[in-house]
Amino acid sequence: MTTSNDATPARRRGRRPAGEDTRTALVAAARAVFAESGYDGATVRAIAAKAGVDAAMVNHWFGGKEGLFAQAILNVPFDIREVIEAVTRDGPHNMGENIVRTFVTRWDGAGGEFFVALIRSVTTHPEALHTLKSVLINRIFSTVAEATGSDQPGLRASLCATQIIGLGMARYVAGLEPVASADVETLVPAIAPTLQRYLTGDIG
């Protein structure tokens, strides 16, 4: 047995050599773990382990689990105006399709962890619920619904939210097949007409 070349490097104490940004690593690890376990289920130790640092770093950099959650999840890491632009770009006639395409594409990509973490944490974390409401309803869907000029924009916006939240739950949280594994080109013709009707069609 040699001195200390095990699988666990038994990281030395003290400041590490420069070049490794633990703050960024913690945020990335937090997004992944919060997305997988939700706020309560995620432990600070698991996040720190994934980032390859000690759990005390969470306190040092973010003041605690709560602060890390606020930084990594509640602080929306994408440009909302860009999403609105992508949805409304082709006029009121194509909003349904653009919504499905935009959300599924982003969820499947790197930014998806943020949204899954938010949905998964809504159960236990009040601020997560507030952010979900704020982003999805008050900003995105309300703006889009008002852009169509239809009546009852508030009801239309929250109807859109039901379908999008349900799609996110089914596909990413519950893993309901075949929706969970379907590609975008299958989901668009299936779900886009729903959102289109919620925005510009007859709802009662």
Place this chain on the structure above:
Amino acid sequence: MTTSNDATPARRRGRRPAGEDTRTALVAAARAVFAESGYDGATVRAIAAKAGVDAAMVNHWFGGKEGLFAQAILNVPFDIREVIEAVTRDGPHNMGENIVRTFVTRWDGAGGEFFVALIRSVTTHPEALHTLKSVLINRIFSTVAEATGSDQPGLRASLCATQIIGLGMARYVAGLEPVASADVETLVPAIAPTLQRYLTGDIG
């Protein structure tokens, strides 16, 4: 200060007088607390407190938190065939409306806690996820979709599930207005066409 007539009666030890069924009280309390906090968030002590008994009763009657959850939530407390009958009763043409009406009416009534508890626990409890899949997809919506004789019954069933889960999340978990407070007669004309198209319409 008198002897012992405080707000907390300081319940005496030992067997209580007959007539009070703590087993039933625990199941009812469990449904309420699991619905509000999910499996992980709910504590055995909180459930016992709501039922007005000691936490040790959970172990005595159900073998532990897990057993109580299985009894109160996983053991579906309603007749699935009755739901299917209520949905399919008026033929394939009215299934969309019947689904919305049946689910919202039951959720708003006493049986709602069961479903909310299930949805809220899906995040952390694997058995809850299995039960949700089993009941909603494999039993209810698959049967209904196959009854229509349409193509792709599997995809159609899971599409229905996305909309119903999203409605449940928005209305009961997230409390998204105005959907959260809307009455059934507002929701039916808005959402029924979506489910009707998922079951018998063009989905791609």
Place this chain on the structure above:
DNA sequence: GGGATAATTCACTGACTGTTGAATTACTTG
């Protein structure tokens, strides 16, 4: 280069969790 400062790990604490066994009281059966 040397002192101040920042970053990191470690060992620990206090709070809360589900669960257990003993003690206590009511009901049940002969």
Place this chain on the structure above:
DNA sequence: CAAGTAATTCAACAGTCAGTGAATTATCCC
């Protein structure tokens, strides 16, 4: 009515969690 049994509470335990403070090491500035 007496003995046995079932139900209930209480106190305590082990496990896990987030958070804290001291010790240790690299970097930065002069």
